[in-house]
Amino acid sequence: xxxxxxxxxxxxxxxxxxxxxxxxxxxxxxxxxxxxxxxxxxxxxxxxxxxxxxxxxxxxxxxxxxxxxxxxxxxxxxxxxxxxxxxxxxxxxxxxxxxxxxxxxxxxxxxxxxxxxxxxxxxxxxxxxxxxxxxxxxx
Amino acid sequence: xxxxxxxxxxxxxxxxxxxxxxxxxxxxxxxxxxxxxxxxxxxxxxxxxxxxxxxxxxxxxxxxxxxxxxxxxxxxxxxxxxxxxxxxxxxxxxxxxxxxxxxxxxxxxxxxxxxxxxxxxxxxxxxxxxxxxxxxxxxxxxxxxx
Numbered sequence: 283x284x285x286x287x288x289x290x291x292x293x294x295x296x297x298x299x300x301x302x303x304x305x306x307x308x309x310x311x312x313x314x315x316x317x318x319x320x321x322x323x324x325x326x327x328x329x330x331x332x333x334x335x336x337x338x339x340x341x342x343x344x345x346x347x348x349x350x351x352x353x354x355x356x357x358x359x360x361x362x363x364x365x366x367x368x369x370x371x372x373x374x375x376x377x378x379x380x381x382x383x384x385x386x387x388x389x390x391x392x393x394x395x396x397x398x399x400x401x402x403x404x405x406x407x408x409x410x411x412x413x414x415x416x417x418x419x420x421x
Numbered sequence: 422x423x424x425x426x427x428x429x430x431x432x433x434x435x436x437x438x439x440x441x442x443x444x445x446x447x448x449x450x451x452x453x454x455x456x457x458x459x460x461x462x463x464x465x466x467x468x469x470x471x472x473x474x475x476x477x478x479x480x481x482x483x484x485x486x487x488x489x490x491x492x493x494x495x496x497x498x499x500x501x502x503x504x505x506x507x508x509x510x511x512x513x514x515x516x517x518x519x520x521x522x523x524x525x526x527x528x529x530x531x532x533x534x535x536x537x538x539x540x541x542x543x544x545x546x547x548x549x550x551x552x553x554x555x556x557x558x559x560x561x562x563x564x565x566x567x
Contacts, residue, residue, distance in 0.1 A: 354555050402525040402558070405558070406559050407555075410554055413557060415553060
């Protein structure tokens with residue numbers, strides 16, 4: 283699936299605010315007021331990845347894992363969190379624990395969300411995390 | 422694509438996987454590569470179980486499971502451990518793509534099972550020399566092992 287396809291997937295669940303491109307029809311920005319049934323799932327999924335990025339960015343040896351989560355967050359239409367120095371670095375054991383928890387959450391969201399294309403993205407994120415060296419004990 | 426059609430597509434991928442992994446299992450038995458032998462043996466058992474599960478799900482949906490082809494084309498040569506691992510990796514990738522499509526097309530217990538299979542196939546790739554990806558299984562065009 284292309285990046286455009288992924289964006290369409292996320293847009294279809296109603297989280298991407300629509301912009302009125304016809305200047306003659308209104309003068310105020312339009313916002314989405316009726317989010318789709320999966321809006322809360324997308325919000326939670328983005329928050330999960332943003333939280334991981336923030337914590338991992340403060341740790342050493344996690345560059346590849348952070349890049350992985352950034353790509354996954356982008357696929358869900360999210361923006362990476364601002365870099366903060368206040369995040370405490372994670373130990374390797376804590377990293378594995380949090381990544382495992384993320385895999386479980388993404389599996390659950392994939393299995394229970396309404397939109398099939400979104401489910402595929404969420405399942406792919408779970409699989410992508412499960413593949414990472416830290417999860418295989420090879421990093 | 423309906424859920425039943427996606428189940429059929431996934432079953433076709435698993436038929437090919439079982440065939441190819443069976444051949445690879447025979448070839449690897451002659452090589453001094455116990456790790457690869459175990460990986461191929463485990464993969465064969467996993468794909469056999471998934472094939473049977475898919476046939477059961479399709480039958481439960483009152484459809485006739487697609488049969489396996491008499492034979493499937495194999496990449497050549499298949500002599501060295503690296504060549505066998507590469508062939509096994511292609512099998513896992515084809516199934517990974519099929520399960521991605523099944524996740525999108527299904528709901529309920531079938532989707533939950535497909536999600537588990539997708540994650541399993543992604544991790545299995547690593548045992549055959551695959552690299553970790555951020556978003557495995559998002560390909561829209563399945564690469565058939567047939």
